[in-house]
Amino acid sequence: MLSAMQHPLLFSRFPRHISSSFAKSRPLHILSSAQPTAGLSVADQSPPSNSQILSIRHSLLSGHFTATQLAESYLNRLKLTEPQLNSFLHISNNVLKEAQEIDDKIKKKEEVGPLAGVLVGVKDNICTADMPSTGGSRILEGYRPPFDATAVKRVKELGGIVVGKTNLDEFGMGSTTEASAFKVTANPWDLSRVAGGSSGGSAAAVSARQCVVSLGSDTGGSVRQPASFCDVVGLKPTYGRVSRFGLMAYASSLDASGCFGSSVTDAGILLHAISGHDRFDATSSKQEVPDYASQFISATFLKSRPLEGLRVGLIRETIDEGVDSGVKSVIHGAASHLEQLGCMVTEVSLPSFSLGLPAYYILASSESSSNLSRYDGVRYGNQVSADELNSLYEDSRAKGFGPEVKMRILMGTYALSAGYYDAYYKRAQQVSLYLKHMYLSVILFGLPR
């Protein structure tokens, strides 16, 4: 589900607070609103022109510029903006070398993958063998995994260049990057504001064009929310669509690696690159991965009211009292926009909607308390020496974890304690299924025909 609606009237230029040479680079391409056009055959429908990935590929193959030149341009912008943004925890030393390899292949007329020359940021809770992967935590400061995450491996196989590891709230726990053990990422649109989280670094990096696309992870909104804060496209795929192998686990039943891009097409191309079954992740789906990008049509080729017939429910409880009026008006604006595009939008009531958040919290805290028990200072990570084994665990974890992480582990430990499992974890599982039934019944029976 895409979190950022690129409103045609907003954000027509680059962030003002960054220095002027930065603002001269590539402007944001905004999807134009649908215009009336006579029906066209499939062969006439060109892909959207706002895709950086496709335009990079075109330029590289036509010799308009080289991968090295492109990489240099991005790296210069990255270095210029990084002191103000703090999106990255680590920047690769191999970018130009990898770009040169792409150029060599192109010169020899060899095949290059769809992500050739594309600079990709990777959230630091996704393992990369040749770069540190800290998860935003002191307990893994300096840690180098012995393998690449499957998502990273696939990006590299398709020619993508990992430009660096982006900042995040520690182990994905947070919504502002303020819970990172190392730094806070600023919002490129207003440096006094946060970039959101937990994938704040990945969102800011794409928003400020420090890289073309980036990978993040989303357990309870951690790709969608920072994408919205930084005005980029952020996509959380369905659980199981993308392999979690190499993604540092937070809540194993909820985690999903997601994509950031400056356009829907770019997010779709990246999603296609990383999706698919993985033998190293038993929870990864065996369902076929469609070619998302080939299904995108430029807005100029759409007939008017292209979403005619689509019925949309707007959950009343999400726009009730207590919601900021600015937020309410943006949501109503989006609903009107959908109506202009042909949807029938109906307000529906889902009174049990609010149970989702406490249920999520119980599940996420419980699973994280279990998942983070592997960080004990014994086989990897930073160790506080002690005379006795339990003290080694306790002190290494006390020193290595931030307060947010400790809180959630303690909460999860409580919810899973003997005698409490039924009241909390099991109940949260039931509520989760109950909510799914509620959603389905609203979709099937609650929307007018």
Add this chain to the structure above:
Amino acid sequence: MASRTSLMLRGLSPYYCCCCFFNLSSRSSSSSSKLFFLGKNSNPTIRYCSTKATGGASSLPPPDVTHLAKTARISLAPNEVEEFAPKIQQVIDWFGQLQVVDLDSVEPAIRAESLHENAREDIPETFENREAIRTSVPSYDDPYIKVPKVLNKE
């Protein structure tokens, strides 16, 4: 991760914004909870909202943070225990909402979605990059990973 939710007030039902619990620069509250809007600097705007815990959670004993910390193998200083305890209590009261829903007819799903059989063949494979694993071990004495002795407490 904490999703950025809206605070909804409806009568006695306690709806908390998740920002509320997990900002440890807050002072602990008694009966009212504070909603923090987290800007980049920690000068939060505090909006007070009335909350009352409902639901059956109060029938379970309050969390013993010291015991939880031992179970989770995290050493906590006494001031940390004092700081965490009310926050944890607040969240647990908030969890109480789930107690009032009638769920007798609902099976607890492992996941809300269903998944097919997905295990790979049970054939051992050698991991190639063992050297990287070895170099990551903080205290290594080939071929042993060294740890201090275990003290029997019981």
